[in-house]
Amino acid sequence: MTLKAAITALVAAKVRPFTIVLGAVVVLGLIDGGSGYFFSVGTLFSVMQLFATLGLVALGLGLSMLVREFDLSVAGIFSLAGCIAVMTGATNPWLGAALGVAAGVMSGLIQGVIMTQLNLSSVGVTLGGLLTLQGMTYVLSGNQTVSYPNMAVALGLNAPFAHLFSIRSAVALAVFVLAALAMAFTHIGRDVIATGSDRRASRTAGLNTDRVLIAVFIASGALSALAGVLLSYSLGAASPVGLSDVLAPAAAAAIVGGVSVVGGRGSPAGIAAGVLTLCILRSGLSAIGVPPYVHDLVTGAILLFIAVLDAPELARHITAWRLDRAERRAQALARNSI
């Protein structure tokens, strides 16, 4: 029974993201079998680089899922902010970064106000937002790759320090720590969770849920913008296409990280674990030399597993099946005893 209790504790909603990360590390370590490709500084560094790109977008999207919305526009802001930064930040990278993040803040603010004032669902509004932001990126970039002349910034952002981190991944980590602290120790976390769990009750209790919602979308826009800025700077280029494949992995990371799609459940630490899982799978699998498609298959399988595991009706189906079996067994016993 203790084993069962341990397993129950490990898959409990709050612990599960960390269990999955550990599981991924152990499995990849076992496959690697001590050949040292997986447990190497290089692999860890590349995990952290991937984390820097995906993590902030997943955090933004995850925050919107916490309040029971879904911010599709993160992919659009990601590309647009990258473009803005590259085009305006050639001489002063800080200016470009500030403008890029400001664009994210504006887009989140506008969409949040539209949603709360017109009482609209986020999927529709942010879908329109996504298409509009993509259009703006196309217009700004003239539909071609814009290169960033300031290579010193690119090299500086990606230069390793302490073997594992670059400035880029350190920034991402720092943002995660800040978000976790804000969610744990200020009223922000409580407000966000309350809004996501039961919006009407929160409003009745005197919480200005509209303001929480707008703030969450501003945060989501700013975080995705920051991720886009950092990636474009470090690639030394921005392009309207290619960057847009970020939405599905970000959503996957948030959900693996324990954010519930029905709102009110999840934490920045969990999201970080979810992002780490995806990044470890991607660079870990390529480090031990399996072809790239295996990564897609494994990620898909994990997501499918979580989807079914979290499905509300699964427990009912299993219980029904168990009762059925028990009944049949009882009948068989009764027959035998006669």
Add this chain to the structure above:
Amino acid sequence: MTELALVTRFEKHRARVRHAALWVRLAAAAAIAAFALTTPGFLTPLSLNALFTAISFVGCVAVGMTFITLTGNIMSLALGATVSASALMFLATLSFGIIPAFLLTVLFAVIITGLQGFLVGHFRANPILVSIAALSLLLGGAAFVTGGHRIYPAGEGLAMFKGRIAGIPKEALCFFATVLAGQFILSWTRVGRLMSMVGSNFRAATAAGIDAAMIITAAYVIAGACAAVSGVLLAARYGSGDMELGAGYDYTAIAAVLVGGTGISGGSGSTLRTLVGVTVIAIIEVVLLLRGFSEQLQYLITGLIVLAVIMLHAAGEKR
């Protein structure tokens, strides 16, 4: 004031809001029509044919997406990849002949999408998450099977999908047939009519003794079939294929569904509305093209109009 008078006033107010929304919609439609008709070159056969062909590929996907949205499952992020995979399947099985290849392709897409519907319907798994998982599995599976190479037709007969009947491109005819078949299912079959009920309130439908899980699975099966049709048309059009063929169709399709006026929360919608949505988006794109807007500006303006139309619909349907 008595309670009854209050209720009457409230209902009058609601009717007025609904009226206003209707007028705004009509005005918007008139504006788009005027904009299109005054554009030189819009009414030429060449541009109309281009318009019809352009809407047919993503249009089929949008019809399929309508069923997913209508049954309360928001959207699928995997339909675009299903389109690409169907195109590859069709090209690879062409050696058996056109009809067997077509049937195999439909079967393939129906199984893939139907399985997702089964998980969503029976276990109430989250539809967006399931679709992301399916997207990953499809991309990985396709890369494994094709080795990342382009797929070329394994047989003859692609030409039968090209050309026109009565001046209308065959692709467009396929699309219109898909729309009509979808509307037939929604309006005239038992399963179809139950779909909007399941979409508006899953629990109530279950309580009323409806096999809601089966209805949702059926909606996904239809969505898969529509994606297969789109994939076959794309394969025939381009003569070869890879997983990029249908990439991004998910977003265009859900945009068309919403522009047509199908509610994102499920329970109300039709494939005819989706036809309107697809057409509106296509007309805007063609008009912008004919008026000499750059491709980039076309993207931007289309995005803004989609955003505006979605806001318009939702404001009109507000309680």
